[in-house]
Amino acid sequence: MRPQGSTLTVAVLFHSGYGHTKVVAESLFAGVSSVAGITAHLISVDELPAPGADRSLGGKWQLLQAADCIVFGTPTYMGGVSAKFKEFADRSSSIWFKQGWKDKLAAGFSNSGNLSGDRLSSLQYLSLFASQHGMVWINLGMLPGNPHDANTPNRVGSSLGLMTQSDQASPEVTPGKGDREAARLFGVRIAQTTLRWTK
Amino acid sequence: MRPQGSTLTVAVLFHSGYGHTKVVAESLFAGVSSVAGITAHLISVDELPAPGADRSLGGKWQLLQAADCIVFGTPTYMGGVSAKFKEFADRSSSIWFKQGWKDKLAAGFSNSGNLSGDRLSSLQYLSLFASQHGMVWINLGMLPGNPHDANTPNRVGSSLGLMTQSDQASPEVTPGKGDREAARLFGVRIAQTTLRWTK
Amino acid sequence: MRPQGSTLTVAVLFHSGYGHTKVVAESLFAGVSSVAGITAHLISVDELPAPGADRSLGGKWQLLQAADCIVFGTPTYMGGVSAKFKEFADRSSSIWFKQGWKDKLAAGFSNSGNLSGDRLSSLQYLSLFASQHGMVWINLGMLPGNPHDANTPNRVGSSLGLMTQSDQASPEVTPGKGDREAARLFGVRIAQTTLRWTK
Amino acid sequence: MRPQGSTLTVAVLFHSGYGHTKVVAESLFAGVSSVAGITAHLISVDELPAPGADRSLGGKWQLLQAADCIVFGTPTYMGGVSAKFKEFADRSSSIWFKQGWKDKLAAGFSNSGNLSGDRLSSLQYLSLFASQHGMVWINLGMLPGNPHDANTPNRVGSSLGLMTQSDQASPEVTPGKGDREAARLFGVRIAQTTLRWTK
Numbered sequence: 011m012r013p014q015g016s017t018l019t020v021a022v023l024f025h026s027g028y029g030h031t032k033v034v035a036e037s038l039f040a041g042v043s044s045v046a047g048i049t050a051h052l053i054s055v056d057e058l059p060a061p062g063a064d065r066s067l068g069g070k071w072q073l074l075q076a077a078d079c080i081v082f083g084t085p086t087y088m089g090g091v092s093a094k095f096k097e098f099a100d101r102s103s104s105i106w107f108k109q110g111w112k113d114k115l116a117a118g119f120s121n122s123g124n125l126s127g128d129r130l131s132s133l134q135y136l137s138l139f140a141s142q143h144g145m146v147w148i149n150l151g152m153l154p155g156n157p158h159d160a161n162t163p164n165r166v167g168s169s170l171g172l173m174t175q176s177d178q179a180s181p182e183v184t185p186g187k188g189d190r191e192a193a194r195l196f197g198v199r200i201a202q203t204t205l206r207w208t209k
Numbered sequence: 210m211r212p213q214g215s216t217l218t219v220a221v222l223f224h225s226g227y228g229h230t231k232v233v234a235e236s237l238f239a240g241v242s243s244v245a246g247i248t249a250h251l252i253s254v255d256e257l258p259a260p261g262a263d264r265s266l267g268g269k270w271q272l273l274q275a276a277d278c279i280v281f282g283t284p285t286y287m288g289g290v291s292a293k294f295k296e297f298a299d300r301s302s303s304i305w306f307k308q309g310w311k312d313k314l315a316a317g318f319s320n321s322g323n324l325s326g327d328r329l330s331s332l333q334y335l336s337l338f339a340s341q342h343g344m345v346w347i348n349l350g351m352l353p354g355n356p357h358d359a360n361t362p363n364r365v366g367s368s369l370g371l372m373t374q375s376d377q378a379s380p381e382v383t384p385g386k387g388d389r390e391a392a393r394l395f396g397v398r399i400a401q402t403t404l405r406w407t408k
Numbered sequence: 409m410r411p412q413g414s415t416l417t418v419a420v421l422f423h424s425g426y427g428h429t430k431v432v433a434e435s436l437f438a439g440v441s442s443v444a445g446i447t448a449h450l451i452s453v454d455e456l457p458a459p460g461a462d463r464s465l466g467g468k469w470q471l472l473q474a475a476d477c478i479v480f481g482t483p484t485y486m487g488g489v490s491a492k493f494k495e496f497a498d499r500s501s502s503i504w505f506k507q508g509w510k511d512k513l514a515a516g517f518s519n520s521g522n523l524s525g526d527r528l529s530s531l532q533y534l535s536l537f538a539s540q541h542g543m544v545w546i547n548l549g550m551l552p553g554n555p556h557d558a559n560t561p562n563r564v565g566s567s568l569g570l571m572t573q574s575d576q577a578s579p580e581v582t583p584g585k586g587d588r589e590a591a592r593l594f595g596v597r598i599a600q601t602t603l604r605w606t607k
Numbered sequence: 608m609r610p611q612g613s614t615l616t617v618a619v620l621f622h623s624g625y626g627h628t629k630v631v632a633e634s635l636f637a638g639v640s641s642v643a644g645i646t647a648h649l650i651s652v653d654e655l656p657a658p659g660a661d662r663s664l665g666g667k668w669q670l671l672q673a674a675d676c677i678v679f680g681t682p683t684y685m686g687g688v689s690a691k692f693k694e695f696a697d698r699s700s701s702i703w704f705k706q707g708w709k710d711k712l713a714a715g716f717s718n719s720g721n722l723s724g725d726r727l728s729s730l731q732y733l734s735l736f737a738s739q740h741g742m743v744w745i746n747l748g749m750l751p752g753n754p755h756d757a758n759t760p761n762r763v764g765s766s767l768g769l770m771t772q773s774d775q776a777s778p779e780v781t782p783g784k785g786d787r788e789a790a791r792l793f794g795v796r797i798a799q800t801t802l803r804w805t806k
Contacts, residue, residue: 041730088696088703089567092297094689102684111351113402124552124565129734130528138686138728140346141368146402149340151311157573165557167522169340169487175555203312203345207406210687287497287504288536288766289488296491305486323764325753329727330536337487337529353721356772368686376753412660490611512750532731539746539766544800547738549709567738575621601743 017049018208020201021074024083025055025095029181030122032084034174037190038081038119041197048201051077055098065104075105077203079115079148082139084133086122099139112144115207117200118195119172121185126166133171148203150196155188157164172196216248217407219400220273223282223283224254225310226296227277228380231286233373236389237280237318240396242263247400250276254297276305278347278403283337285331298338311343314397314406318371320384325365332370347402349395354387362391370385371395415447416606418599419472422481423493425452427579429483429519432572436479436517437589439595446599449475453496463502473503475604477513477546480537484520484530497537508536510542513605515598517570517591519583523566531569546601548594553586561590614646615805617672619797621680622692626778628682628718631771635678635716638794645798652695662701674700676712676745676801679736683719683729696736696797709741712804714797714798716769716790718782721764730768740742745800747793754763760789769793 026032033088053075059069074080083205086143091099099124105111118136120129137147154167165188168175174189221238225231234251241249253350258268273279283294290298304310317335319328336346353366364387365372375390419438422431433450439449439494458468472478475509482493489497503509516534535545552565561584564571572587619636623629632649639647645692655664681692688696702708715733717726734744751764756795764771769785770784 012630060755063420064290080411089739090687090693090696090699092694093697096687096693099685099687100690106685109350122565123555125555126524126564126566127552127737128525128528128565128567128739130526131732133547134337135687135728135732137336137346138333138369142372142686142725144348144350144368144487146348147336147346149343149345151308151343153308153523157521157523157575167520167526168524169343170337171340171709173524177555231512280719287501288495288540289497289533292491292494294496295488295494298488299491302486321764322754325723325727325763325770326751326763327536327540327727327764327766329723329725330533334488334529334533337526341487341526353724354720356774365723366719366725367723370723372723376754396647476703507748507750534733535744536731536736541767542746542748542766544746545734545744547741547743549741551706568735569738569743606674 013096017179018049018078018204019049019051019076020075020079020081021051021053021056022081022083023053023074025085025092027085030176030185031083033181034119034121034189035083036194040198041194041199043200045198045205047205051104056093058098061101061104066105075110078182078208079116079200080200081200082118083166084120084132086120086127089128089131091132091135092107092202094178104131106143109144114145115148115204116140116145117148119174119196123176123178129173130170133173135143137170140151146207148200151199152192152195160186161188163188163195216246217277218248218250218275219278219280219403220250220252220276221280221282222252222254222273224284224291226284229375230282230386232380233318233320233384233388234282236247236392237348237396240393244397246404247271254293256295257297260300260303266303267304271298276308276313276369277407278399279310280399281315281317281335283319283331285319285326285328287326288330289302290334304341308343311378314347314403315323315339316347318369318373319394320373320375322377323398324374328372329369332372336369345406347399351391351394358387359385360387362394363386392398415445415586416476416602417447417449417474418477418479418602419449419451419475420448420481421451421453421472423483423490423496425483425490428574428583429481431579432517432587432591433481433520436595440599442597443596445603456496459470459499459502471601473508474496474510476606477598477599478509478514479598480514480534482518482530483597484518484525484527487526487529489533494546502543503526504541507542510545511561513546513602514538514543515546516523517572517594519572519574521574521576535568546598549588550593558584559586559594560602561586567602582602614644615675615801616646616648616673617676617678617801618650618674619678619680620647620650620661621670622682622689624689627782628680629774630778631678631718631782631786631790633715634790635794638791642795642798644802649763652691653694654676655751657703659699664698664701672707674711675805676797677708678797679713679733681717681729682715683724683726686725688729688732699719703740706741706757711742712745712801713737713742714745714768716771716793718771718773719777720773722772726770728765730770734767738755743748745797745802749792751790760785760792763768
């Protein structure tokens with residue numbers, strides 16, 4: 011039983027190579043955090059220690075284990091999730107074996123340099139990865155925005171998760187306003203879904 | 210507000226070309242129906258009338274509209290969902306436009322003549338279709354069974370939804386026992402998830 | 409043996425609901441036709457007769473049978489190829505059964521109203537469909553264009569095939585210049601690949 | 608110009624965690640090697656050095672660069688290609704940037720412990736990865752085998768590439784006879800396609 015008065019938790023787990031995916035993770039994290047009754051954690055895959063000799067997973071892996079919902083975020087490199095993200099996924103196999111994350115909620119996002127850029131491939135992978143863990147998948151829940159206005163959320167028209175696009179410039183300026191707002195809105199949706207699911 | 214004492218509903222919507230997918234749908238339907246507090250409907254795509262001149266969708270479309278969860282089932286033909294199923298999906302675009310199914314639960318299954326047979330492609334499509342509708346996706350939640358025992362549920366090791374395999378024989382005898390049991394168990398899981406989600 | 413002096417043929421087969429995919433098909437057809445030594449055919453799925461009582465496929469199906477390369481084009485509706493296109497695919501199963509298209513070349517394109525819009529799902533389907541037929545798949549072979557310039561070919565950054573985007577306006581004006589040019593260039597590439605492959 | 612009398616080359620590049628994927632790679636390599644006019648190389652991703660400080664790729668990367676066809680092989684872990692394989696893929700981005708592998712041929716295979724086991728996801732990734740490199744994809748070209756006979760090639764009914772299944776036992780005994788034969792046959796097809804394509 012969950013102790014009375016405790017809040018639910020959403021973990022936003024991401025890999026970021028150059029800082030752009032991190033910016034999206036932070037916006038999504040802010041959206042999650044803005045919902046009452048939810049505690050959010052922002053975790054980089056770099057913070058997850060390698061398994062011990064006995065395959066045990068300690069440190070921030072415990073935050074994932076305790077979370078009601080885990081959001082997975084990764085750049086799209088060469089048509090798929092980054093090798094660093096995949097390393098995390100492969101390490102989770104000892105959890106999969108015991109179905110330790112079964113019935114948690116999950117969601118996903120991916121950033122790349124292009125408007126389409128095969129990011130759907132990464133989102134498909136994230137949802138399949140979540141399905142191996144027996145999780146329940148929260149879709150984006152947002153109609154496509156205006157393709158001609160970079161300031162509208164979801165201008166690229168994604169549905170399985172969030173897609174954002176960054177230019178070859180500093181993460182301070184890219185991805186743009188519409189993408190950041192979409193990340194925030196998706197965070198709010200994820201938090202509200204977690205409240206609904208877990209109550 | 211949902212009236213006090215009313216049950217929740219799960220609609221099992223399927224297309225079946227030769228009867229094998231129908232058998233799976235019936236087993237899944239039996240599993241759903243066995244859970245207290247759930248009313249199940251078994252609907253073939255053939256029972257859904259074409260849109261009216263005003264694009265309105267009547268008849269059994271209303272059962273889908275009222276359902277808390279819709280399960281999509283289709284044979285895999287030539288590497289994807291059947292044309293008949295896709296016709297249904299395309300007709301649902303007027304609902305998509307208004308996000309009329311948003312936040313309903315969804316799940317999927319596919320039958321084909323092979324062990325692998327590109328059925329994952331159909332399940333990927335069904336989950337993407339559900340994501341366009343803003344639905345929440347229930348994964349199979351079952352570890353892979355023994356690949357050498359046709360009587361174990363999920364012997365092929367699916368995760369995104371249910372995969373079953375039928376031989377070129379009467380639907381009375383194929384798909385086999387393990388696949389039918391997997392369908393029943395998935396139905397139970399879907400019903401329990403619907404209760405948890407909607408309460 | 410191919411008779412001396414005969415040309416090779418590329419069939420561009422498409423479905424178009426509102427005329428936008430047809431425009432792309434025509435641009436691609438023009439590119440194919442511009443290459444010496446290639447005869448191109450532009451065929452709508454509506455021109456392919458239903459199978460006879462003996463499952464035989466006559467009429468323009470013979471043009472497909474005789475082609476060295478078949479290019480498949482479809483709108484993306486509700487996250488996948490159109491039902492009309494899928495009907496064609498399902499009807500081709502009697503050809504699949506005899507592997508009648510084995511070792512032909514294949515390629516694909518899809519149009520939708522969004523920049524990303526889950527078109528990758530349609531291209532994935534087309535390539536999987538071609539693989540069931542034992543065909544060899546020609547990828548787009550074009551680096552991503554500038555995402556901020558609608559006049560550059562492949563601005564959305566596709567790779568498995570061609571993605572184009574149309575607005576809710578007449579096919580006379582949309583998809584735009586960059587997409588039409590990408591279609592033409594892809595047609596040239598397909599024709600050149602067919603020459604290289606078949607000689 | 609290719610020097611007169613030189614043979615064409617096929618590189619079989621793989622990652623193997625426990626030796627099962629290596630066995631498949633070896634069978635496929637044997638098939639390729641059996642075709643006159645082809646020189647085959649068998650390369651593990653572990654043999655590819657990390658990029659130099661200037662991002663240059665030396666050592667066995669040169670064999671890949673010189674090959675007419677590259678076959679990619681990977682286990683399926685947690686629903687996708689292994690992290691080790693993905694590391695290779697990500698490192699190839701400097702080649703992608705210059706389209707250094709454009710118009711080479713490519714093919715793929717994946718091994719896992721299940722009959723279906725989401726291996727299609729890995730093959731889809733491999734084909735998408737090849738498409739980013741502008742390569743031309745050779746499909747399996749084999750009808751589904753008998754699902755009830757583990758000794759028939761392609762008993763699982765794959766098409767986009769080769770799927771094999773290993774039990775939790777030594778690579779000396781698993782994957783089984785049918786899978787090894789399928790790998791050999793696929794190797795022959797790949798070699799013959801390379802001869803046809805490159806001449």
